[in-house]
Amino acid sequence: MSSASWQIRVVGERRRAALRILVLLVCSGLALIGTPGTALATSPVSLQGSASKEEYARGERVQLIFAVRNSGSQECRISTVGDGSLIITGVSRDGKALTPQIAPVSHIDGLARLMLSQLSSVSPGARATIDADSGERAALRSVSWSAASGSLLALWPVDRPGHYRVTAMYSFPRLPEQPADVCKGSSQPITVAFAILDNKGTGSGLPLWLVIGMPLTAVVLVATGLILRHARRVPPAAVLLVLAVTPTAAVVLAPAPAHAEIVFDNPGDGALQAAYGECVRRFRSEDGAGDPAGIFTQLEFSPHRIVIAREPHRQKNPIGSFATPDDWRNATNGTGTGSRIDWDPLHHGHPMAGTTADSCAELYHEMYHAYEYSKGIQDSSNCRATDKGPDHPQATVREIAASLAENAYRRYHGLAPRDSYNGLKLPNSIDECYEKNRPRPPRTYPVNPGRPGGDCPAVGCGGSNGDPHLTTFDGLHYDLQAAGEFVAVTGSGLEVQTRQVPYPGSTTVSVNSAIAMNVDGDRVGFYQTGDGIEVRVASEMTKVSKEALTLPHGGAIARTPEMDAYLITWPDSSSAAVAALGVWGLNLDVRLAAARKNAANGILGNFDGNADNDLVTRDGSRLDSTPDFDTLYRRFGNSWRVRDGESLFDYPSGQNTHTFTIAGFPSRPVSAADLAARDVAELICRNAGVSEQPYLNDCIVDVAVTGQSTFVAGMAATQATATAVKIDPVTPGHSSPGQIPVTGGHGPLHDGSxxxxxxxxxxxxxxxxxxxxxxxxxxxxxxxxxxxxxxxxxxxxxxxxxxxxxxxxxxxxxxxxxxxxxxxxxxxxxxxxxxxxxxxxxxxAKPRTAPTPVGKAVTGRIQSRGQEDVYELSAGVSAVTLTKTSGCDVDMFAEVHDLTADSVLAGSNPLCGNQLGPYQLPDPTHRYAVVIRSIFLKTGQYAFTLG
Incomplete structure (x- = not known):
């Protein structure tokens, strides 16, 4: 019996594709869901809801009953489990919108399997019921499913006295292996009201989900006989099964390997295994929110092994715990690697002022390292927010990240967060580690046409994505969360209008529910319905396939294969792309042809190459690029509302553009900095690969406000397309328009495709x-x-x-x-x-010749993937040495080239070591150069002295 036979398997959702191709998955997995929009009157499902009573005593469980009605003409199946299908979109108390506590969540067999196992056949006109209970945590639970970014839990607090309004809707996503007879579409959002009375003298006055005394919903069973029937090689004394009583989440210790293995190096150390199991029970609490950084959700799909070893406890000068990767290079280059965690369960943390000792918090810290190692994303550079100079203690970025994750865990369990690492005060955000370490990103954030992708130079591309985050054609990024119909861009033979509606239950954020266009004289509209995007050409519903549809005046529309996304082109090669944002709305990206420079207007700017003058009202008044709330919404936004007679939208009888105007929306501005759930939202977004600004802050706002996983995947896709590719005009009649992703084996491919x-x-x-x-x-x-x-x-x-x-x-x-x-x-x-x-x-490869200041400090930055900075050496130099100075990113490598012989004299070596060389340059007649690049095709800065 091998000592490696002890394994922990996390049983969760089916294997998801890697997050680096979210740009595909968000469309293929999410866009097949309906959305609240214009045409939901004919949705095949409707929702009714009520509270079990009008008033509850404080501390009493709130019970809501929802009935999903089959409004269609044929029998179909409706989910009877709330997770993944009954979506709470907003909760208000006494008129004030609340924000949910959010966290990644895993289910014992995966949320998709759970949902498919709880379908009930319902006849036309009949109903299926779903119950929602506030439980011991005094919070209503809502779980959203995403093929791309995993499941996300939102806990909406109902713990304090007041009058509550809960907004909810039913929408069953299109799941893998889904039966054909599942009721399709989404219901209209509904509101359920109730009150919680103030019972004076009772209750703690604290949100119950912050109370540490959680109900013991998990039991530990010694299941030797059960496990041995499946794996006889496992020692009977070494079998432990940790089960959650709730059917929604569990961690199972079992002999069969899953995608990730967590292995004890000493199978006879039952005490270590029991201590680990108790911590895992906390991480995998009944609602899954005990793992705020989503570590187990991510490790569940890692192919790498994690070894748990006991660090011997010392009464004096205890070492504590630490994690080390199996391969440091793979821990940083995106490949990923296994790791070892040496953990002392008797060590409860180094004394820190105001910090509650907790060995599980320490383990969670180390598990975060293991997660970063497994993804290959750990960063060992010094955090500049804590860098006081070479003679002072240092804290690496990876340790700051793990400490912030640990604090998110501590806050969830009611433990005081740590305020320092290595004696250095922790920053509020991991971004602070980089703000002094490298320049902030420029203000121009190109967004590429096509949720499928597209080429956008520094200027010429604009978009409206998520809870509308707008990027102008000149690169100004701002939010316009207003409600109504707006002129996004207008010019000769080209106009795009957006319809923004409040996110259900929200008073602060909106989404695009419809987009209409003038394509050189042809009126085209895209409308979110309960079952995907509805396309209308000249008011007629039109089916568009991957074969490009030629419009009467020379434009074209093509549907991206296997995605709910459309590419539209004008005869002058201007283009736009419309893609579904889960059940909630539409994303829009527009690229203008170069000939339209200085000839565009609207909320996406004027395309004159200057981002500072993009906010111009319809009457020509120029605003500052950072206007106050009233100026942005009441003056600028209102000026670009669609007017009577100029609307490109289709309307049901009795409606017009004013139907969608809500003059006082939003009630206030919202930003990432003022959100209570910012820290957890940031971890969730970063774990999904969203790390660049402004997309990270956009993602934080979207996720923290809505609690919906769709927005995580959507912003990851937006960030991904912002660094992708060139786009060619659609050629009518061809099955492969020139958008990216390039399909069908055509092209042409360019840099970044x-x-x-x-x-x-x-x-x-x-x-x-x-x-x-x-x-x-x-x-x-x-x-x-x-x-x-x-x-x-x-x-x-x-x-x-x-x-x-x-x-x-x-x-x-x-x-x-x-x-x-x-x-x-x-x-x-x-x-x-x-x-x-x-x-x-x-x-x-993008070689760039740089000056060669021999004997002086050299600083530079690899600004784009593939860039190579070439420092040609002076004639007669016989040897070269590179000495590291501060401000060098770990992904930077140095090579020495013989330019005359067109050969590499010294291969890639990490530049951020203490010294490289000396390298001998043997032939005085040859030209030599030092080349700085990232062999992992990453960006970053470097600094060294050339001698």
Whole structure:
């Protein structure tokens, strides 16, 4: 019996695709759900709800009963479990909107399986009921499902006296392996009202979900006989099963390996295993919110092993606990690696003022490290928010991140948060570690047309995404959460209008429910319904497939294959893309042709190349780029409301543009900085890969306010498309419009093109034309195939140049163009019988010659993926040494090239070590250079002294 036979398996949702291809998954997995919009009157489901009584005593359980009615003409199946289908979108107390406590959540067999197992057949006109109970935590539970970003729990507090209004809707997502007879669509949102009375002299006055005394909903069973029937090799004394009484979440210790293994190095240490199991019970509390950073949700799909070892307890000078990766390089380069956690369960933390000792909080800290190692995203550079100089204690970014995660856990369990790490005061946000370490991102944040992707230069692209976060054509980023219909952009033969409606139950944020356009004289509209996006051309419902639909005046519409997203082009090559944002709304991205510069107006700006003058009212008055609330909404926003006679929308009888105008909405501005759930929302967004501004703050607002996982995935996709690709006009009649992802084996591909395609038959190949200009080196990066490792299912080759290149997940394959005057093709081929999807990003090498200040400090920044800074050395230099100085990112590497011989003299070495070299330069007649680049195709800064 092997000591490695002790394994912990986290049983959760089906394996999800890697988050780095969220741009695909958000559309394919989320856009198939309905949304509250214009045309829900004919939705096949409707919702009614009531409270079990009008008034509750404080501390009494609030019970809500919802009835989902089959409003269609045929029998269909309705979910009888609230998780994933009954969505609470807002709760108010005495007229004030509340915000939920949020956290990732996992279910014992996955939320999708739970939902599919609780379907009930309902005849036309009949109902199925769903109950909602505030439970011991005095909070109403709502769980949203997302194929891309996992399940997200929102706990809406109903603990204090007052008059409550709960807004909810029913929407069953389209799940994997879903039966065809599930009732489709979404209900209209409804409101349920009740009151909680103030029982003087009773109750703690604190939110019950912050009370540490949680009900003991978990039992620990010694299940030797049960487990041994499935794995006889497991020692009977070494079998422990931790079960949650609730059917919604559990952590199971079992012998069969899952995607991740958590293994004890000493199977005989039952005390360590029991202590670990107790901490896991806390992490996997009844609602799953005890894991605020979503560590277990993420590790559940990691292929890497984590070893738990006991750190011997010392009465004096205890070491405590620590985590180390198996491979430091893979812990930072996106590949990921396993790790070992040495944990002393008897050690309750180093004394910190005002901090409650807790060994599980310490374990959670180390598990966060293990999570970062498994994803390959740990950052060992010093946090500049705590950096007081080389002679003072330091704190790395990864330790600050783990400490902030630990604090989120501590707050959830009612423990005092730690205020320092290594004696250094913790920053409020991980962003503070970077603000002094590298420049803030520029104000221009290009958003690419096409939730599917698109090419946007620094200017020329605008968009309205999420709870509308707007980016103008010149790069100004701002929020306009108003309600009504607005002119996004107008020009000759081109106009785009948006319909913004309040997010159900909210008084502060809205979403786009419809988008209408003038495409060179053709009126086109996109409307969210209960079952996807409805397209109308000249008021007629129109079915659009991947075959581009030619419009009468020369424009075109194409539907992105396998996605609920549409690409629209004008004859002058201007383009727009509309994509579903889960059940909630639409995302819009617009790219204007260069000829329209200085010839556009609207809430997306004037396209004159200057972001500082983008906020111009309809009458031509220019506003400051950071106006106050009233000026932005009452003056600027109101001026661009759609007027009578100019609307491009279709309306049901009795409606017009004024139907959707709510003059006093929003009631106040909302920002990431003033949200109570900011810290947890930030962890959730970062775990989904959203790390760049302004997308991170946008994601924090969307998630903290709504509690919906769709917005996490949606913002991850928005961030991903912001660094992707070129877009070509749609050619009517072709099945593969030039949007990205490039599909059908066409192209052409450019620098930054993101491709998503599929091999459907054995021995099949996909070929893509390359248009890389005078580039001689390019890379295939961010590879994802049908496995999570390295295999030989698909090969990636430059036709006529290379063969037998087999990529690894998230790996990089380098190619050299032999002759830039020729055109080449890239081929993705099935090596034998493999079929399935694949995706990648094409990145070109971008050498940039820089001055060579020998003997002086050199600072620089790799600003784009593939950039290489070339420092040519002076003639006659016989050796070169690179000495690190402060301000160097871990992903930067240095090489020494012989330019005359076109060869690499010294291969890639981490630049952030103490010293590289000396490297001998043998031939005084040759030209040599030091080249700085990221072999992982990342961005960052570097600093060194060249001597």
């Amino acid at each position: 993101t491709v998503a395609d599929r091999i459907t038959t054995a021995a099949e190949a996909r070929r893509f034309d390359l248009d890389l200009g005078d580039t001689t080196v390019f890379y295939i990066a961010d590879w994802h195939g049908i496995t999570d490792g390295c295999d030989q299912t698909f090969s990636v080759n430059l036709v006529g140049v290379s063969n037998s290149n087999f990529p690894c997940t998230n790996g990089i394959v380098e190619f050299t163009i032999p002759d830039v005057s020729r055109r080449y093709q890239l081929e993705i081929a099935s090596a034998s019988t493999g079929t399935g999807p694949f995706s990648f990003t094409l990145i070109t």
